[in-house]
Amino acid sequence: KAKGSTIVLNEVKGLIKLKLVHAKYFYTCTITINDCYPTTTTHQEWGKACDLHLTKTNFPPKIEHMLTTQAQELVRRMQDGMPADKALKMSNPVKAPSSSVDDVDTPDKAKTRVTQQTIKGLKKDMDTLAHVRDLRQIDAATKQGNATKKLHSAKERRDARRNVAKITNREREADAEVEAKWEEEERARMAGYDISSFDGSNPQPSLLSLLTFLTQKIQRLPEETCPICKETALLSDPTKLAALYQPATASSTATAADKKARKLARKKRPMRVYCGCWFHHDCLDTFMREPPFGAACPVHPTRRVYHPDWPADIRELERAYMSREARRREIEDVANFI
Incomplete structure (x- = not known):
């Protein structure tokens, strides 16, 4: 305590x-x-x-x-x-x-599972489509050699059209029920649980x-240390820590000093990564953008460090690093030439 x-x-x-x-x-x-x-x-x-x-x-x-x-x-x-x-x-x-x-x-x-219920549903859909096809053929079929004369009587054609309408309405109602159930499950998932997995x-x-x-x-968070620099991730003064998150000044009124202060504040912000450790932003940026890429967390050797602000693809990190190095060498060559 x-x-x-x-x-x-x-x-x-x-x-x-x-x-x-x-x-x-x-x-x-x-x-x-x-x-x-x-x-x-x-x-x-x-x-x-x-x-x-x-x-x-x-x-x-x-x-x-x-x-x-x-x-x-x-x-x-x-x-x-x-x-x-x-x-x-x-x-x-x-x-x-x-x-x-x-x-x-x-x-x-x-994982999508093919269950017995899924197979029954597919078979029912195929049977329904075949039945509708037969009914429409009754309505449209003509006598061989005379396309103007219908093969079936007017009553048979009328009954076929009515049956097609009934099947269509029945299937539409069934689809609406499935859609309503899906929407209920989706609202449940948005609320934080999955009906299909846990009831x-x-x-x-x-x-x-x-x-x-x-x-x-939460209680032990102030003593968390950055795995890179080994200093506490949070500043000892809560007021100074809150100042690191102050909203930026409007670009039209921001001075050079304001922009520099914002940049320094961003470097000191604590960042939580996937494995649960807290890094300083600047330390994490260096860790993620410089080789070796895809390295494991210094505190949890079996877990790789992930954060949504940095790419997870190692090849993308390598390309960005090579581009920065090429640009740095070009600047050095120009400086030496001058």
């Missing part, structure tokens, strides 16, 4: 008030425990088995939002039935690229995992 950190339990209201303090940083939140914990009863309540609400913090909004969102996503996925370790991995806001070959940390790719029938208790995440990932 860090000095100044507190936890207050209200068993009657199912409420936990948590204050995490480390050095000059603090993070205060409330956790409301649903009466049906660890599950809930409706889709509208999904993910609220442990409802986390931020009360106050002096972490920069960008860092706070990233961590709070991951904590909430962790609870939602565990309520879907995911085990804690996989839910933590899947809730990571920094995603590995789809081309990643890291089998340990890359989420399982979606909420086996919710996992998430309170301990949530509290563990808050203490390990």
